Amino acid sequence: MPTGVALRDAREQLFDAAERVLLRDGANALTSRAVTTEAGCAKGVLHRHFADFDDFLAELVRDRIARFDDRGATLRARAGSGAVADNLADALTALFESVAVAIVGLVISRDELRARLRTTTPVGIPLLTEASAAIASYLARERELGRIAADADVDALAPTLIGAVHRLVVGGESTPPEHEGVRRVVATVIAGAV
Structure with a gap:
């Protein structure tokens, strides 16, 4: 029964x-x-x-990565409209309002989970690596449109933005992040490139 x-x-x-x-x-x-x-x-x-609990956790992380991939596509579609800092602040606020900070902590704390995720995220921290790639893609598109300096290193700017906002959130200053605080950090990081 x-x-x-x-x-x-x-x-x-x-x-x-x-x-x-x-x-x-x-x-x-x-x-x-x-x-x-x-x-x-x-x-x-x-x-x-699921085969076992680590399989479940790996699929959970992959599912949450896929959700951010959708947000990344939306961000890239916004290239050429609105202020660059606003677009980035919106995306980063949404990323860190979600369970991303807790997922990152989970991935860091479980060796077997990290090993399983290496098939889809060979380097870096899963979720943050994919978020960084989405932001770099958006910045590259803005550079093509002339809204970011032609010599801007978008591959350096993207993880810098992720790290700065992650620090803002996990530093206890604001959880979830306040949009205006995120925007200030974004504007400071990209000031030399806009």
């Missing part, structure tokens, strides 16, 4: 439950039992959809 409650889109419900546990209790509290309890389902549900 079946037990528990049937889950619609079990993967997404488990991912959402994992985010809630991660945000509320931190990376050390993120276990398969904590996730399934939060999702209101049997532990076997997670193992029916």
Whole structure:
């Protein structure tokens, strides 16, 4: 006889439950039992959809990377319109309002998870590496349009922006980040390139 409650889109419900546990209790509290309890389902549900817990976590991170990839495409489409600093501040605020900071902490704290993610993110910190690439792509497009200096090193600017805003958020100054504070940091970083 079946037990528990049937889950619609079990993967997404488990991912959402994992985010809630991660945000509320931190990376050390993120276990398969904590996730399934939060999702209101049997532990076997997670193992029916994923090979093991690290497989689940790797898919969670990849799913969140895909979500940011969509935001990156939206950012690139904004090239040529609005102020460059505003466009970047919007994208970076959205990135760090999400669970990104907690995901980064999770990836850093779990060696096996990092190893599994190397197939899709061979270098750097997953999520931040992809966010940096999206920002560099946007800046390159702005450079093509003449809104960024022709000699601007967008591959250096992008991770600098990510790092500066990440520091703003994890430094305890503002969580989630305040848009105006992010905009000030962005404007300072790109001042020589605009």
